[in-house]
Amino acid sequence: MGQTVIEKIIQNHTGEEVKPGQIVWMGLDIRSARDFGGPNVVKNYEREFGDAPLADKEKTFFTFDLCVPACSLKYADNQQVCREFAKKKGIKVFDVDSGIGSHVLVEESLAKAGSTVVGTDSHLNILGAVGCFGQGMGDVDITVAFKTGQTWFEVPETLKVVIKGHFDFPASAKDLTLYILKKLGTHKAALKAVEFYGETAQSLSLSGRITLCSMVTEMAGIIGFVPEFSDLSREEAAKLSGSKFSPLQADEDSAYSEELEIDISGIPPQVAAPYSPDNVQDVSDLKGTRIDTGFIGSCTNGRTEDLALAAQILKGRKIKEGVTLKVVPATKRVYEEILEKGILEDLFRGGAIISSPGCSGCAEGHIGLTGKGEVQISTGNRNFAGKQGKGETYLASPAVVAASCLAGQIISPEEL
Amino acid sequence: MKKGRVWKYGDDVNTDVIFPGKYTYSVLEPEEMTRHALEDLDPDFAQKVKPGDVIVAGRNFGCGSSREQAATCLKYAGVQAVIARSFARIFFRNAINQGLPVLQSGDAVDSIENGEEIEVDFASGKIKAEKGVFAFSPFPESVLGILQEGGLIPYTRKKLEGNR
Numbered sequence: 348m349g350q351t352v353i354e355k356i357i358q359n360h361t362g363e364e365v366k367p368g369q370i371v372w373m374g375l376d377i378r379s380a381r382d383f384g385g386p387n388v389v390k391n392y393e394r395e396f397g398d399a400p401l402a403d404k405e406k407t408f409f410t411f412d413l414c415v416p417a418c419s420l421k422y423a424d425n426q427q428v429c430r431e432f433a434k435k436k437g438i439k440v441f442d443v444d445s446g447i448g449s450h451v452l453v454e455e456s457l458a459k460a461g462s463t464v465v466g467t468d469s470h471l472n473i474l475g476a477v478g479c480f481g482q483g484m485g486d487v488d489i490t491v492a493f494k495t496g497q498t499w500f501e502v503p504e505t506l507k508v509v510i511k512g513h514f515d516f517p518a519s520a521k522d523l524t525l526y527i528l529k530k531l532g533t534h535k536a537a538l539k540a541v542e543f544y545g546e547t548a549q550s551l552s553l554s555g556r557i558t559l560c561s562m563v564t565e566m567a568g569i570i571g572f573v574p575e576f577s578d579l580s581r582e583e584a585a586k587l588s589g590s591k592f593s594p595l596q597a598d599e600d601s602a603y604s605e606e607l608e609i610d611i612s613g614i615p616p617q618v619a620a621p622y623s624p625d626n627v628q629d630v631s632d633l634k635g636t637r638i639d640t641g642f643i644g645s646c647t648n649g650r651t652e653d654l655a656l657a658a659q660i661l662k663g664r665k666i667k668e669g670v671t672l673k674v675v676p677a678t679k680r681v682y683e684e685i686l687e688k689g690i691l692e693d694l695f696r697g698g699a700i701i702s703s704p705g706c707s708g709c710a711e712g713h714i715g716l717t718g719k720g721e722v723q724i725s726t727g728n729r730n731f732a733g734k735q736g737k738g739e740t741y742l743a744s745p746a747v748v749a750a751s752c753l754a755g756q757i758i759s760p761e762e763l
Numbered sequence: 764m765k766k767g768r769v770w771k772y773g774d775d776v777n778t779d780v781i782f783p784g785k786y787t788y789s790v791l792e793p794e795e796m797t798r799h800a801l802e803d804l805d806p807d808f809a810q811k812v813k814p815g816d817v818i819v820a821g822r823n824f825g826c827g828s829s830r831e832q833a834a835t836c837l838k839y840a841g842v843q844a845v846i847a848r849s850f851a852r853i854f855f856r857n858a859i860n861q862g863l864p865v866l867q868s869g870d871a872v873d874s875i876e877n878g879e880e881i882e883v884d885f886a887s888g889k890i891k892a893e894k895g896v897f898a899f900s901p902f903p904e905s906v907l908g909i910l911q912e913g914g915l916i917p918y919t920r921k922k923l924e925g926n927r
Contacts, residue, residue, distance in 0.1 A: 486831045491919045733779050
């Protein structure tokens with residue numbers, strides 16, 4: 348019997364033949380902790396293992412991305428706790444100016460196709476976008492990963508999703524993702540790895556792959572892979588991850604728990620209404636919903652291509668008076684790219700404020716929270732009650748967020 | 764084996780309501796964490812929960828943010844076990860790693876009502892409730908080892924000491 352992508356990656360890191368349902372101890376190529384979770388990892392480590400050395404300091408990292416630079420004293424203290432531990436142990440810190448950890452790990456060629464990475468970020472499975480096993484875990488798991496370089500893991504079953512048809516502007520990878528989330532809900536992919544196939548999946552850019560794979564978390568799945576790469580997307584992934592790029596492929600006779608086809612032909616932009624990411628509707632069904640603020644960024648939609656899409660809508664226009672638009676590039680590298688390409692200027696002149704790179708907007712941070720009664724439209728991945736403050740959050744693509752900020756209400760870009 | 768009162772909730776109970784986001788971004792002590800457990804879902808819970816109580820919920824319990832505190836606050840509140848139709852994976856792991864048993868049994872979830880007293884027998888894999896006795900699938904050996912040692916860290920320490 349053949350094996351799926353996740354089965355191959357896990358097997359390569361356990362040294363025994365694996366099958367779904369089996370719980371194994373697997374080796375980890377990279378273990379990381381953020382400024383969220385990281386301080387607890389340090390506290391656990393020092394309490395439980397004292398001065399004992401890490402399994403391998405060269406494979407252990409801190410990636411500060413949640414509240415960067417610190418906007419509360421607690422965060423400042425917590426980050427310093429991590430820095431001091433890092434200094435003692437000789438660990439590299441991607442500090443408060445770096446950006447979202449999962450993206451930094453890809454840009455730095457640390458998260459490689461076929462490798463295994465864990466960290467304290469529930470969207471670390473984004474790394475599936477480059478064929479890497481990424482998994483968010485709690486601080487106890489990560490403490491043990493720092494100490495032993497290993498973790499226990501249940502080999503998941505794999506769901507095969509074949510995407511049929513194509514999407515066209517104003518739809519984007521985010522709309523494809525929200526549409527798939529609507530179809531799969533939070534149950535069909537629950538506790539499974541997902542492999543996405545079809546011509547549209549194959550030709551997704553790296554940024555589009557990241558968008559799709561990031562929201563496998565919201566589908567309650569373990570991780571998403573898009574195993575096949577068109578020449579263009581392979582070239583892009585190889586360029587970004589900076590190394591020989593050879594993602595593992597599933598065997599033809601792999602056993603999938605289920606095989607589904609989702610036809611996306613002609614989908615309009617999709618919007619997830621409060622308070623659940625799978626509460627997805629066509630943009631036209633929510634047209635006219637008043638919005639007070641927009642957010643473009645996050646690990647789901649914070650790459651150059653995402654910000655370029657928003658800039659294209661905003662160029663030569665101004666967001667509606669009384670509306671605010673907050674933009675947060677995923678990483679410092681993305682920041683540099685939008686600066687060089689003039690995207691930053693288009694966003695700024697359109698009325699956006701642009702913050703330092705990181706997770707802000709999805710979590711607490713400089714870009715702010717929503718107050719009671721405030722309505723936000725966001726390119727993030729979660730709109731649970733209380734997640735970004737007391738207001739309501741709608742999830743959409745960068746293009747829909749930009750258009751809605753121009754109109755002061757939810758609207759499709761083609762209707763501007 | 765001890766009787767515990769059931770606190771019953773629905774599907775998709777996310778970690779933001781199990782342990783509110785506004786408290787997560789700081790390192791908190793166990794007693795303080797217990798006071799905020801399930802605060803946004805059921806304000807009564809933290810005040811009235813007693814050691815040995817059991818949470819019963821629907822699908823995808825513990826979805827959302829990876830915060831460890833969602834499992835620890837329940838453990839520290841004395842929750843004996845969480846029984847659900849299914850669990851979000853990160854929560855499932857965190858619970859096991861904290862030594863908090865998480866049991867899957869759709870039949871038990873269908874039958875057990877809020878406020879009733881139930882017994883959980885980990886050795887035989889049975890839940891004794893008012894409307895009957897329900898079985899749950901036993902833990903695989905590696906997970907059982909972690910639960911028996913009281914969590915992943917004590918388990919790892921024991922393993923490291925054994926290797927010496």
